[in-house]
Amino acid sequence: MGEERMTAAQIAMLLDTMLSPKGSERLLFLTDYPSKPSTRAFGRSELLMRWHKAASALAEQKGFRVLPIVRYPETGKNNAELPKTAVTHDGGHVDNLPELIAASNMVIAMTEYSASAPLKNIASRAHSLRIVSMPGVTADMEPAMAADYAAIEARGKKLLAVVGSATGFELLFDGANIPRNTKLYIDTRANNWLLDAGACRNNGDFVNFPSGELFTAPYEGVSEAGRREFGDSQTSGIWPVYSHSDKKVAFLRVEKNRITRVQGDSDAAKKIVEDIAADENNANVAELGLGLNDKARSGPLIPILESEKAGPHIAYGRNDHFGTPLTLCGKVRASVHQDFVYTRDTPINCTIHAVYQNGNRLLIAERGKIVVV
Numbered sequence: 001m002g003e004e005r006m007t008a009a010q011i012a013m014l015l016d017t018m019l020s021p022k023g024s025e026r027l028l029f030l031t032d033y034p035s036k037p038s039t040r041a042f043g044r045s046e047l048l049m050r051w052h053k054a055a056s057a058l059a060e061q062k063g064f065r066v067l068p069i070v071r072y073p074e075t076g077k078n079n080a081e082l083p084k085t086a087v088t089h090d091g092g093h094v095d096n097l098p099e100l101i102a103a104s105n106m107v108i109a110m111t112e113y114s115a116s117a118p119l120k121n122i123a124s125r126a127h128s129l130r131i132v133s134m135p136g137v138t139a140d141m142e143p144a145m146a147a148d149y150a151a152i153e154a155r156g157k158k159l160l161a162v163v164g165s166a167t168g169f170e171l172l173f174d175g176a177n178i179p180r181n182t183k184l185y186i187d188t189r190a191n192n193w194l195l196d197a198g199a200c201r202n203n204g205d206f207v208n209f210p211s212g213e214l215f216t217a218p219y220e221g222v223s224e225a226g227r228r229e230f231g232d233s234q235t236s237g238i239w240p241v242y243s244h245s246d247k248k249v250a251f252l253r254v255e256k257n258r259i260t261r262v263q264g265d266s267d268a269a270k271k272i273v274e275d276i277a278a279d280e281n282n283a284n285v286a287e288l289g290l291g292l293n294d295k296a297r298s299g300p301l302i303p304i305l306e307s308e309k310a311g312p313h314i315a316y317g318r319n320d321h322f323g324t325p326l327t328l329c330g331k332v333r334a335s336v337h338q339d340f341v342y343t344r345d346t347p348i349n350c351t352i353h354a355v356y357q358n359g360n361r362l363l364i365a366e367r368g369k370i371v372v373v
Contacts, residue, residue: 023063149198212293311343
């Protein structure tokens, strides 16, 4: 498809395959809006209207209901809590946005700032709800949206069979101004891997779309049950972060799964320091992800939503939306969840080895490309 836009028929087919909507179900489109007009917001609004129109046509065939588009003011932070009130595109007013979301059966969120964490938490408490979260989405992502998700699922299951028994992962970084032997070890003994392969058909399902990744929360060592089982987290080392705005690198010192020092004066470094000052739980190493969508692009100008599906990525901040009451990781509630991507098309890449309890090691990714499957 190249840079071509999806037709209404293609969008309808994608929605039908992804969501499998049923008669009597309710589909809600959700978006945020900036305080000042922006090109990105205008482009996303155009995309949203095309998808809403295609969904409405599909609803006439399938018998489900498409609600008016709901808009709320931008939160200014990824994965911040949603506001209580909002408006609809046809002039309506929403008094309790979380309640409206919980009362829907399907939600597609095309937003600037990620609402994945609050949406997933609402879904976990709702009677019958599945969610498609699309933070930072643009029309240019439609080729990645139209990927072969059956093939991604098969590849993801093969990768899960390889990484699921690993006790941790060693990440060796290379690229822009990265000293030799810069490493980060991520502790995954709690083994809570999740596969997002684009299917969102059952109650409680949640996908980040365009989809295509296998990801986990590292073992944080914060729950009583986890500490009884494993003690302190072994996640430690140096995590380099590239700042696209000023082309500088920050180095994050990590100990026991927390960022303990930020070295550098880049824009990214300043933002990380501000985030941790605002909420100390933002120092948490929140995610190790392995992107599996071969249609996804990555690089300095590609939004995180798509770029993270192209290869390895790491996040800091909240990950309570990854865990459940029974898991021993995914336990940290914070005010942000911020990803950084390390593929062959980004200024910094990483080579990853899985480490097993018997001491064996297996190459998972080489210079930012998943190679084991």
